[in-house]
Amino acid sequence: MSSSATRLCFLILKERYGEVVASVACCLAKKNYCPLRMLSQDSGLKLDQVKKALCTLIQHNLVTFQQNKKGFIEYVIHAEKVLQQTRFPRYIYCAKTLYGDPAELIIEELLQHGQMTLEKVVQRTIDRLTEAMEGKQNVSSTLVKEKFVNLVQTHFVQRCTSPDGNVENKEVASMPVLSVSPEELYVVPKMELDGFESRKRKRSGEGSEAASKRIKTDESESSESSIFWRVNVSRFHQYLRDQAIVQAVASKIDKNAAEVVRAMLRLSEVKTDEGALVASAMTVTEVFQNLPREFGISKQTIEQYMKLLSEDSSEFVSKVSDSGGGMYVINFKKLITVLCRAHIESAVQERFGSKCFRIFRLLLMKKNLEQKQIEEYAMIPSKEAKELLYRMFEEKFVSLTEVPKTPDHAPSRTFYLFSVNINQVSRMLLERCYQACGNLIIRREHETKENRRLLDKQQRVDAITASMEQSGADPSQKEEIEQMITPPEKAQLTKIKHMTNKIEHSELQLDDTIFILQTYLQYAHMK
Amino acid sequence: MAESANAPVKQEPVDAVNLESRILELCMEFPKGLTDAIIQNSMPQFDAQQRVTAINRLLSTGQVDLLKSSTGLVYKLKDSAAVSKVKGSDHQERLVYQIIEAAENKGIWIRDIRFKSNLLLTQVNKILKNLESKKLIKAVKSVAASKKKVYMLYNLEPDRTVTGGAWYSDQDFESEFVEVLNQQCFKFLEQKAALARDSKADPMAQKNAAYTSSSDVWKYISELGISKVQLSIADIETILDTLIYDGKVERTVVAAAAGGDADAGQLKLYRAISPLIQPTGLMKTPCGVCPVIKDCYEGGAVSPSTCIYMKEWLDY
Ligand code: SF4
Numbered sequence: 001m002s003s004s005a006t007r008l009c010f011l012i013l014k015e016r017y018g019e020v021v022a023s024v025a026c027c028l029a030k031k032n033y034c035p036l037r038m039l040s041q042d043s044g045l046k047l048d049q050v051k052k053a054l055c056t057l058i059q060h061n062l063v064t065f066q067q068n069k070k071g072f073i074e075y076v077i078h079a080e081k082v083l084q085q086t087r088f089p090r091y092i093y094c095a096k097t098l099y100g101d102p103a104e105l106i107i108e109e110l111l112q113h114g115q116m117t118l119e120k121v122v123q124r125t126i127d128r129l130t131e132a133m134e135g136k137q138n139v140s141s142t143l144v145k146e147k148f149v150n151l152v153q154t155h156f157v158q159r160c161t162s163p164d165g166n167v168e169n170k171e172v173a174s175m176p177v178l179s180v181s182p183e184e185l186y187v188v189p190k191m192e193l194d195g196f197e198s199r200k201r202k203r204s205g206e207g208s209e210a211a212s213k214r215i216k217t218d219e220s221e222s223s224e225s226s227i228f229w230r231v232n233v234s235r236f237h238q239y240l241r242d243q244a245i246v247q248a249v250a251s252k253i254d255k256n257a258a259e260v261v262r263a264m265l266r267l268s269e270v271k272t273d274e275g276a277l278v279a280s281a282m283t284v285t286e287v288f289q290n291l292p293r294e295f296g297i298s299k300q301t302i303e304q305y306m307k308l309l310s311e312d313s314s315e316f317v318s319k320v321s322d323s324g325g326g327m328y329v330i331n332f333k334k335l336i337t338v339l340c341r342a343h344i345e346s347a348v349q350e351r352f353g354s355k356c357f358r359i360f361r362l363l364l365m366k367k368n369l370e371q372k373q374i375e376e377y378a379m380i381p382s383k384e385a386k387e388l389l390y391r392m393f394e395e396k397f398v399s400l401t402e403v404p405k406t407p408d409h410a411p412s413r414t415f416y417l418f419s420v421n422i423n424q425v426s427r428m429l430l431e432r433c434y435q436a437c438g439n440l441i442i443r444r445e446h447e448t449k450e451n452r453r454l455l456d457k458q459q460r461v462d463a464i465t466a467s468m469e470q471s472g473a474d475p476s477q478k479e480e481i482e483q484m485i486t487p488p489e490k491a492q493l494t495k496i497k498h499m500t501n502k503i504e505h506s507e508l509q510l511d512d513t514i515f516i517l518q519t520y521l522q523y524a525h526m527k
Numbered sequence: 528m529a530e531s532a533n534a535p536v537k538q539e540p541v542d543a544v545n546l547e548s549r550i551l552e553l554c555m556e557f558p559k560g561l562t563d564a565i566i567q568n569s570m571p572q573f574d575a576q577q578r579v580t581a582i583n584r585l586l587s588t589g590q591v592d593l594l595k596s597s598t599g600l601v602y603k604l605k606d607s608a609a610v611s612k613v614k615g616s617d618h619q620e621r622l623v624y625q626i627i628e629a630a631e632n633k634g635i636w637i638r639d640i641r642f643k644s645n646l647l648l649t650q651v652n653k654i655l656k657n658l659e660s661k662k663l664i665k666a667v668k669s670v671a672a673s674k675k676k677v678y679m680l681y682n683l684e685p686d687r688t689v690t691g692g693a694w695y696s697d698q699d700f701e702s703e704f705v706e707v708l709n710q711q712c713f714k715f716l717e718q719k720a721a722l723a724r725d726s727k728a729d730p731m732a733q734k735n736a737a738y739t740s741s742s743d744v745w746k747y748i749s750e751l752g753i754s755k756v757q758l759s760i761a762d763i764e765t766i767l768d769t770l771i772y773d774g775k776v777e778r779t780v781v782a783a784a785a786g787g788d789a790d791a792g793q794l795k796l797y798r799a800i801s802p803l804i805q806p807t808g809l810m811k812t813p814c815g816v817c818p819v820i821k822d823c824y825e826g827g828a829v830s831p832s833t834c835i836y837m838k839e840w841l842d843y
Pocket of ligand 1: 818820823829832834835836
């Protein structure tokens, strides 16, 4: 892993789980596979601390373990999952747009805790929903459960691996074997739902004082309660990818075309295997049937849009056969490549200006060019073109190949060909994104640290006023407390708020770029 | 533009040389003085204009004199010695002249003239100077190499490879001119695309309505009158190509209708397109466009917590 990625991992983990967890994770990241003792040595931390840190990391699905040939237990960290933690707000937002507020909270809870039982998730979600509505309305657990089942059925939430009960001679195995059968991955056992109901009933009867007892009875009652759930990030990624495609279509063609593509993608969710790089073929009729009526797009118009989409230079859809009025597919790999290119080009445009943008795109179109040809095609005077090219070369956006005409490699008898290697540029840019993201986090921490005292004060004042409100204190008293924060302090607080918001917003925007680059690189390795 | 002027121009210098040498010969035949009427009679194929040019050239190079006599104005050889000298170098001059002529409007470099003529550099220089002063040939600076001069016949329009075409004036590339054209072409195409969008037609019809042929763009630009030089359709297509590289325009090629103005039965159509994405997220952060990102780390000379770019951005 590159240094900027490691640094970002450290910063993310430190912010969320503290310094100890972060340093253990970084030690682990440097090692690949590493047993507990070595980890403690390397990090200079006590065994106990390391254990705790590992627990946290395992709980959040960031670390897994395995037994090596010599019988040691080795831990391995999944750095890409750590980096994905900055994407949490986007997952939560997805859930909200798809299934509404309860789903949003379910996902938020799951992300915050890493792994949770159904019961816990539902309970916390209900609590929070009730709180949000200030108790005005009763939140039915059936609704929340329904949403949960929805999320599982659509694969946004999946079962965690659990110790295999069938492992023979448990005493010998020094490590629990974690597994989950593929058939069970996305199934909520009926018992789980019902069991939850019955437990709940029991609880309401017993009263809350018997909490500890309840857990005990649960365990003896059914083995299902040991089922933990977690967020399936790759499903969210698939959704984010589809969103990116729809947005691109809307921008390049129009809203209706975007709706057509959206319908196609919805269809492909059902028809296509997860992780496939090309969606299964679909007919115009299918797309038509899948399009919500309210768009009022006739079948004929859809046919036209299909033609537009397939004729577009970005080739959003491709026609694979003429049967049934035309069969169409969406080639994800190709589209992500197109999008990745667009992001890289945009980076060139913003960083080097429109002349460089022209040269860069020219190189992408024509592959290998000599400087002279670049000048001619791009119509940029020789001196300027040279400068621009070398600036991009210096920052590794373009590469240079020497093709000697004679074996002596004499410069005067050598072709110097400029070209762009998208894969290489994506990697380089991704590095830069990680660095930028790290910088944003550091700056955010810095701003809060600088204003620690003020922020603490505000927190205290808020807490006091909140408790006063509850006890129904005099409004004038409340005001008095509130005035403990002076107007300049208030102004400063608004400023800090503004800054942190801006930085956080920026982090999310940055993740847009990161997501496309990562997906492109991931797909590039898949055949 | 060059082609249309070529036909009459090509013949002329040869005749001009003939005319001049014929006049000199006539002068020798009529040592008492040669009248315009005699020239006219003996060489009826030349018109008055050509005669005047030839005579003027002879006068300016000091080969003949203009004298008044009883019969009116007459021409006389100025100095027989000088004439014979010209005569002596005449065939060398002719050789050089022919070499230059063969190079047509691409011109020829002095070194190549030397190789081809097998003359000494000093001789060649002298002859070239001579021919230049007679306005038979001219030197043109080439855009390919700023110090390189090429020679060609006086009346030829230099080839684009020498002048660089419409985009060069005095072998300087006119990048501003190119940029203005680039913007104007785009404006034109974009207006068309906007009209097509507003037409509320079928999606396919909208797309087709946005397409414009290169000759239409050419017409529009010519009518704008922003160009001092006459541009060809090919010139405009070069400009339109830059718009393609700019990611603002797409091109498609269709078979032209019979009698269309495109060559080889192909019609190049262009249309303005919208970008695929908004500026990418990385570039919306200060670090994305930061010039010193390489040297930026905690505890370094530039660091995220002390960075002024961040500060400006956050204060904004
Ligand atoms: S923190 Fe400041 S100096 Fe560092 S990379 Fe970002 S903008 Fe540049």
